[in-house]
Amino acid sequence: MNVQVDGKTLIPAVDFMVDPSSGSSTKIWKQRPITAAEIFNAYENQKLYSSLKSNKEFNSVVIDVQNYKNDSLKKANALAYSLVELCDVMVITNEKFTFSVGREQYPNALLFVQGKAIDNMRQIETQIESVFKARHTARNVIAMLPAKKKTKETIVFSAHYDHLGGMGQNVYFPGGNDNASGTSMLLHLADYFKENPVPYNIVFMAFAGEEAGLVGSKYYTENPLFKLSDIKFLLNLDIMGSGEDGITVVNATLFPKQYEALVAINEQEKLLKQIKKRGPAANSDHYFFTEKGVPAFFIYTMGDNKHYHDVEDTYEALTFNEYLDITRLIAAFVKGL
Template structure:
């Protein structure tokens, strides 16, 4: 069954997404394609998920990112309860695929994992599509922008570009990478994760992680000073209300649980979160492109100050 899933990936043509043709810059076009109807909501193990993966793989190749080993695709499987409300219900095996590449740094002994999940929640029983423009086509578009930046500006350390599958419902892709590090890759010493960078009625975005790694505060503050949107550190301190602590709520949670420092960039939950209204048309391009710029600058500064943020 796993082999069949891999064959599906290579057999599917990348969708035309004709409405996205000619959009600029690249990150805006990437967001448009990944959140288009052709992807059918990108549910793990679905045809639409495979289409999104094929697009990401093509973009990484176009940008110049190299695979780790022979392939960008890193398949894995996991079991889950068929009825998610009852852990004792019969279980099913899910086959998923992470997409992972590397940009070589001057120091190849350690790596920064820059991550975003590409899966989403699929369709309603009536066939309406959860296109997930903000969650998380926006994060994947930022991930690709970071890759473009480091290809043009070689990093100090290896940059692992990781597009995770199966984040929805358990951070499965991130947990797989942490439990089974990618063979041939330098050890991950820091995680920069993007999840929901596209929609904020208040024009603000949050950086979670400095509570756990105080050396991140000056980096976030320096980026915030020049940003055209409001960037602030927060949503990472345990205060008794789990909604106010995002530490474990996206893929960075798997790295944090393993003792790897992280910075998570994302917006607050909003009225389109996990709704069919989370469409490309709801994204404010000025906000999104500013958020992408913030993501790229954070990546650059973390690479430059890796010793400080890893307490090495």
């Protein structure tokens, strides 16, 4: 993977980021700059599409979005994702780079370049080889601590153990906070409840494919190993590496009684700075359980660490300041159910 602008080799994940669904590109670009009118004016926009479909002079376009914000930025980025169906697209940005998982492959290349890394852009040359793996097998990992007295009532702890992998051969996304931290807490809670049993079965679910669209947890809810109706409560743990500013509880508005129980424990024990309430969201592995009628919270920490889906989300960047207090809070919550 190599991107050069005016003879300068750009640094991947620092100067440029290839979209996870990007196609391949090995060429010297004959780029066409996109004007503001072509982004925001419907008539000019249609002329642009007609021009690119019929004009053989250009094999790529460049869209500079550095001066756009909010809805204007969304519209400019949406145009980039539309034009990649016709040709290679470079987006000049000053936004922080983040990565994700592609579930399709565009016919052409789409890359984002930091404006501060380039100058005139007289010549652009790319060597990007993108391979789409249509089938990839991953596995959920599930363990159980049965209650000492036989019961169907079950508490589930979940966390996804996948992350983003790499971009090319030299860029690696560690996923320290998202979600090695949640996976480690899953193991920590397994140790705790082994030594401190409760009158419920405790099941630990480490899901694959969360970053690809909650694939592992969706599969489990469609192919459960025991009745979903036996789940008394599910606690999904994601981004557990800080906590200086407390935690946020997704689904708090759906299950106010359980949320208030968490808050009461925290106030009594003086564990965390705050427990923030948030409504339902399809943003982690609790979601498909909730859709199936399982009471569930998704808990994540708030704090100084803002690294997310980037190369700086490392173990060294995590504080784990409230890790043990969160464990105490969760343990007390389960015992009170």
